[in-house]
Amino acid sequence: MRRIFLICEKELGTFLTSPMAYIVTAIFLALSGASFSTYLAQTSYSDTSIRGFLEAGQLLILLFSALLTMRLISEERKLGTWEMLLTAPVREYEIVLGKFLSCLIVLGGMLVLTLFFPILLVILGDPDLGPIFTSYLGLMLLGCSSLSIGIFASSLTPNQIVSAVIAGGILFGLWFLGPVGNLVPDPVGEILSYFSLSHHFPGFMRGVVDTRAIVYYLTVAAVFLFLSVRSIETERWR
Amino acid sequence: MIKIENLTKFYGERLAVDDISFNIERGEVVGFLGPNGAGKTTTMRAITGYLMPTDGEIWVADYNMRKDPLKGRQQIGYLPETIPLYTDMSTRAYLRFVARLRGLDRKKAQKRIDEVVELCRLEEYINVLTGKLSKGFRQRVGLAQAIIHDPEVLILDEPTVGIDPLQVVQTKELIKELGRKRTILLSTHILPEVNLICERVIIIHQGRIVAEDSIENLSSILEGRQRLRLKINGPVDEVTENLSKINALSEVSYRDPYYLLEFPIDQEPQNEINQMLTRGGWTLLSMEAVELSLEDIFVKLTSKREEEQ
Numbered sequence: 384m385r386r387i388f389l390i391c392e393k394e395l396g397t398f399l400t401s402p403m404a405y406i407v408t409a410i411f412l413a414l415s416g417a418s419f420s421t422y423l424a425q426t427s428y429s430d431t432s433i434r435g436f437l438e439a440g441q442l443l444i445l446l447f448s449a450l451l452t453m454r455l456i457s458e459e460r461k462l463g464t465w466e467m468l469l470t471a472p473v474r475e476y477e478i479v480l481g482k483f484l485s486c487l488i489v490l491g492g493m494l495v496l497t498l499f500f501p502i503l504l505v506i507l508g509d510p511d512l513g514p515i516f517t518s519y520l521g522l523m524l525l526g527c528s529s530l531s532i533g534i535f536a537s538s539l540t541p542n543q544i545v546s547a548v549i550a551g552g553i554l555f556g557l558w559f560l561g562p563v564g565n566l567v568p569d570p571v572g573e574i575l576s577y578f579s580l581s582h583h584f585p586g587f588m589r590g591v592v593d594t595r596a597i598v599y600y601l602t603v604a605a606v607f608l609f610l611s612v613r614s615i616e617t618e619r620w621r
Numbered sequence: 622m623i624k625i626e627n628l629t630k631f632y633g634e635r636l637a638v639d640d641i642s643f644n645i646e647r648g649e650v651v652g653f654l655g656p657n658g659a660g661k662t663t664t665m666r667a668i669t670g671y672l673m674p675t676d677g678e679i680w681v682a683d684y685n686m687r688k689d690p691l692k693g694r695q696q697i698g699y700l701p702e703t704i705p706l707y708t709d710m711s712t713r714a715y716l717r718f719v720a721r722l723r724g725l726d727r728k729k730a731q732k733r734i735d736e737v738v739e740l741c742r743l744e745e746y747i748n749v750l751t752g753k754l755s756k757g758f759r760q761r762v763g764l765a766q767a768i769i770h771d772p773e774v775l776i777l778d779e780p781t782v783g784i785d786p787l788q789v790v791q792t793k794e795l796i797k798e799l800g801r802k803r804t805i806l807l808s809t810h811i812l813p814e815v816n817l818i819c820e821r822v823i824i825i826h827q828g829r830i831v832a833e834d835s836i837e838n839l840s841s842i843l844e845g846r847q848r849l850r851l852k853i854n855g856p857v858d859e860v861t862e863n864l865s866k867i868n869a870l871s872e873v874s875y876r877d878p879y880y881l882l883e884f885p886i887d888q889e890p891q892n893e894i895n896q897m898l899t900r901g902g903w904t905l906l907s908m909e910a911v912e913l914s915l916e917d918i919f920v921k922l923t924s925k926r927e928e929e930q
């Protein structure tokens with residue numbers, strides 16, 4: 384446990400001193416903010432919800448995850464510090480969880496900044512707070528899934544760009560399973576949709592907290608964190 | 622302290638280490654020699670637990686590295702071939718991270734950082750980003766992280782490679798100092814490097830151990846010969862000619878400004894040489910015995926092995 388926090392702390396230090404976290408946060412805030420205000424304008428300010436923010440935000444979280452995680456393990460390999468970590472008395476899962484936790488904290492921090500949008504609505508109008516609350520829960524859960532996919536991608540290669548591309552591939556692949564599932568007849572279509580990252584999100588936007596959705600996102604996160612640990616372990620047997 | 626039994630490592634199809642075994646006792650400082658691609662790094666990575674052997678067993682301080690990897694790793698300080706540095710951290714932050722990773726609490730970590738920084742003479746660079754350090758200082762920070770938890774066993778992969786001669790001397794002194802109370806295995810392919818530090822050498826070539834002995838024994842076993850290096854005040858041609866006439870000497874050569882003499886171990890040509898010099902009216906400026914360099918030993922051993930095969 385102590386070593387998980389230690390690694391998390393180290394990663395947070397790196398996030399705070401390097402430009403990447405700031406850049407992706409800035410991109411995220413700019414694009415989701417634009418979407419937020421465009422939506423409000425389109426509905427002539429009649430629907431005071433954060434729908435605009437969420438429409439862009441859910442996709443931006445995928446991008447955010449791919450970019451934030453791409454250097455996590457890749458960089459350590461390049462620097463040679465990976466060899467130091469793997470010969471220290473630390474378990475593979477402690478490394479993976481520490482890194483994952485640091486990303487979650489950065490994501491959480493960024494989402495706190497986006498609270499600007501609902502606060503604006505509260506000041507200027509009378510939004511329904513329930514869906515806003517569940518939407519944030521949904522974003523965090525989606526973040527859990529996509530960050531763990533990013534970490535898995537980063538464990539596969541010493542090249543950051545390749546890592547980001549792999550993560551992007553898996554993330555958007557899983558995302559568009561949903562729309563594809565809608566085109567395919569059931570029951571195949573239904574199954575495809577169930578495995579899609581996008582299928583479970585609209586419920587949160589409507590203010591519904593579906594256990595299946597929570598289980599889905601947490602399972603995806605657990606599976607890819609487990610795969611990351613395995614990928615590191617097999618490396619020793621190479 | 623380190624025990625290796627039938628270690629074999631394949632990278633896919635490629636055999637990197639081929640069934641090697643050796644023992645290193647507590648307190649020994651052992652040189653691990655071999656040319657590029659011999660399998661030094663692979664062996665060291667197996668000892669430190671970075672790689673799992675394809676076959677064979679390794680014990681470090683009585684912990685089996687397969688069954689008890691975490692306890693085993695805790696006993697080892699390791700300087701990998703590529704120095705592991707987080708380039709965006711200061712020396713202090715980096716050492717603190719490694720110390721904490723190695724299980725030291727905050728107070729203990731602080732104390733050890735002060736100690737290793739003094740030992741490795743890093744005081745001036747404590748707040749410099751490790752990415753901004755010169756190669757020699759990076760190496761020292763690498764050594765500092767290896768000893769931060771005061772391990773019993775040190776595994777150093779080419780600790781003197783790529784740094785200038787003055788720093789090499791300092792690093793060697795540091796390693797010697799560390800070796801007073803630790804067990805050290807250090808690899809190199811710059812052979813004379815280990816001469817002054819190591820009591821014993823293990824020579825590896827193409828994944829196999831070709832020799833294992835004390836440096837002195839290796840030289841004498843290999844050759845049964847001695848060497849002398851002379852500096853003589855006199856005309857080179859004449860002196861060489863006269864030296865060649867001495868029967869006890871089997872080889873005479875001149876490499877400015879020294880004459881190199883070789884002779885069987887049971888001969889004592891010193892007197893004859895003196896008489897010859899007096900006859901010619903030349904003066905002897907210096908005479909010293911020369912050990913066979915590790916370079917020579919290595920070349921001889923490997924060619925000998927190839928003949929056998």
Ligand SMILES: Nc1ncnc2c1ncn2[C@@H]1O[C@H](COP(=O)(O)OP(=O)(O)OP(=O)(O)O)[C@@H](O)[C@H]1O
Nearest residue numbers: 632635637655656657658659660661662663664810
């Ligand atoms: N990760 C790897 N994958 C495949 N082959 C490898 C790998 N690492 C090393 N080898 C091969 O295994 C052999 C032994 O390599 P190793 O790095 O152990 O040698 P070395 O003695 O450390 O050499 P050097 O003096 O160059 O550091 C070499 O032939 C090398 O090409």
Ligand SMILES: [Mg+2]
Nearest residue numbers: 661662663702
């Ligand atoms: Mg090597």
